[in-house]
Every structure is written in C-alpha cells, then in structure tokens.
C-alpha cells in the first residue's frame with residue numbers, strides 16, 4: 043500500500059491535528075462534531091442531517107465492514123469531511139462491495155486518518171463543536187492560512203440547510219400489503235429508514251419537498267403528517283414551522299423526529315438553542331416522563347429545544363408537555379400536545395444503526411391516526 047499523503051485537521055481556535063489523507067484529497071470546511079456510535083458508519087455518512095459537518099468517529103477502527111449497496115440512508119454521502127483513527131485496509135463482510143476509502147474517493151469526500159481522535163474528542167467536549175477544515179495533499183498550507191480559511195467559513199448557528207438536502211420532487215413509497223393510512227412526510231433531510239418503518243405498518247408515505255405549501259400537503263389527503271430529521275439550525279425553519287401551525291390548527295395527527303421535534307416545538311412556541319457539543323451516538327438514555335422508563339436511543343443533534351424535564355406549558359394549540367428528556371444532561375428529548383394530536387422526539391426511533399427501544403413510537407403514530415379515522 044502506498045504511503046498516504048499528509049493531512050491536517052484545523053480547528054477555528056487554532057488547534058491542529060496532523061494525520062494522513064483518507065478518501066479524496068483536497069480541502070473541506072464544516073462544523074467538527076464527534077459521533078460515538080461503535081457501528082453504522084455508512085448510515086452516519088449518508089444521513090442528510092450531517093450536511094455541513096466534519097464528523098469525527100470516536101470508535102478507533104472504522105471501515106471494517108467496507109461499503110455495501112443496502113445501508114445508505116439517502117442517495118449520497120452528506121458529511122463535509124471525515125475524521126478517523128485507524129481505517130481498515132482490508133474490510134471483511136459478505137455484503138461489502140468496496141472499501142470505505144474507495145467510496146470516499148468515489149464521492150469526493152475529503153477525510154483524514156491517523157488522528158488522535160480521543161484527544162480531539164476531549165477538546166470538542168470541553169470547547170464545544172466548532173468550525174474546522176481538513177486539508178490534504180496540495181491543499182495543505184501554513185497554519186495561519188488554514189485557520190483564516192476556517193474562520194471565513196459559515197457557522198452552523200443560523201445555517202438554513204434543509205433546502206439543500208430536500209427532494210426536488212414529491213415521491214410515494216407504497217406499503218407492504220394493504221394501505222391503512224396515507225402520510226404526508228415533509229422532507230427536511232429524511233433518512234430512508236423512516237419511510238421503511240412506516241410502510242411496514244401499512245402507511246403509504248408521500249415524501250414532499252421542504253417548501254411544499256399547505257395546499258400541496260392537503261392534496262395528498264393525509265391521515266397524518268410527518269416532520270423529518272434534517273441538517274442546520276432549527277431557528278431558520280420559518281416555512282416548516284408555519285406549515286406545522288396550519289396542520290396543528292386542522293388537528294391532523296402529526297409526528298416529528300429530531301429536526302421535526304424542533305420544528306413542532308417552535309410551532310408550539312418554544313425556543314431552540316445550540317448545544318455545546320450535542321448528542322451523536324447510538325446509546326443515549328432517554329427518560330419518558332409518563333412511565334419513568336428509560337429507552338436507549340440513537341441520536342444526532344447539535345441543537346435542542348428550551349424546556350425542563352416534564353414541564354407543562356400553554357401553547358397556541360392548547361396544553362403541551364416536555365414528555366422526554368436525556369438522562370445524561372436533562373436536554374429536551376420529546377414533546378406531547380394534549381389538545382391536538384401531535385407528538386415528537388429528538389431521537390431516532392428508526393435508529394439505523396442503533397437500538398430498537400423507541401420503534402413503538404411508529405405504532406403510537408398509527409394509533410393517533412386510528413383514533414382520528
């Protein structure tokens with residue numbers, strides 16, 4: 043194997059981590075965030091919620107099972123850059139079609155390997171997620187120049203990214219067997235596994251562009267509305283938030299995941315804020331206020347809703363509650379409205395990869411639609 047070209051990960055605070063080029067060579071800019079999932083790198087890389095982010099994997103060995111044709115969460119890799127410790131040189135899986143390195147090159151994704159990811163993660167945990175750049179080969183410059191480029195790049199706070207990842211045209215995914223319900227899913231960066239969970243439950247999923255109007259949404263004659271996950275700052279989602287208010291006003295059953303939770307919260311009058319380093323992993327404990335039970339969940343968010351565990355509040359659509367919170371830090375992890383049929387979670391019941399503790403939330407969405415039918 044040829045020696046890899048030199049590379050550097052440069053943080054906006056001037057800290058530099060040297061390593062070796064991985065994937066495509068060149069330069070890339072984005073927000074450096076760490077993900078603690080021990081498995082599921084293919085799903086992470088293709089999750090549109092990571093658009094604009096340079097993802098650091100805390101698991102030291104990445105690429106062990108190569109790249110397959112089945113596990114993509116969307117049509118391409120969305121991360122801006124990729125940071126790993128020890129990439130597998132010889133993947134081993136009966137499903138692998140190529141190496142992760144080859145796939146990163148194929149899709150032009152700039153990465154860096156041989157980084158001390160433990161030290162980097164501790165840095166990001168103390169100082170917070172921050173802007174960064176990966177520079178390799180000919181793009182490597184002086185530290186001052188590279189830091190200047192990073193400082194000139196846009197911040198994640200205030201970034202309106204859903205429009206860059208949403209589908210240009212509506213499409214329909216038909217259920218396995220009989221159609222029981224029709225759902226209009228607003229695509230703010232939807233992962234493929236979400237409609238997959240719905241079609242198993244007899245739901246016909248109409249995936250709509252993020253800019254869809256109320257009329258376009260109602261044209262689907264939906265039994266329910268779904269707000270997807272997605273990248274960027276939820277404070278920028280004016281259109282989706284207004285649309286959600288109109289849906290709530292019509293009392294159409296509504297379910298939101300991650301970005302969708304933030305959008306529902308904003309429609310109910312809550313604010314959102316940028317967390318220090320967010321939650322990205324597949325073993326994050328969440329407490330359900332109603333049952334006091336804990337679910338181990340998959341998460342990927344850098345923003346959160348304002349609110350206290352269990353807090354009840356009056357919204358323009360009646361009473362609502364912070365129904366779930368994170369056992370690690372008390373962050374808001376879910377909402378429930380009492381006077382309109384709407385609920386949402388900050389974590390991923392479709393969890394690919396990750397635990398299936400939260401999968402019954404899709405059944406809860408089905409029961410909301412059953413009650414309304």
Ligand SMILES: NC(=O)CC[C@H](N)C(=O)O
Pocket residue numbers: 091270271272273274275276299300301302342343344345346
């Ligand atoms: N996975 C998501 O939907 C992420 C939501 C939002 N972009 C955040 O970082 O908090």
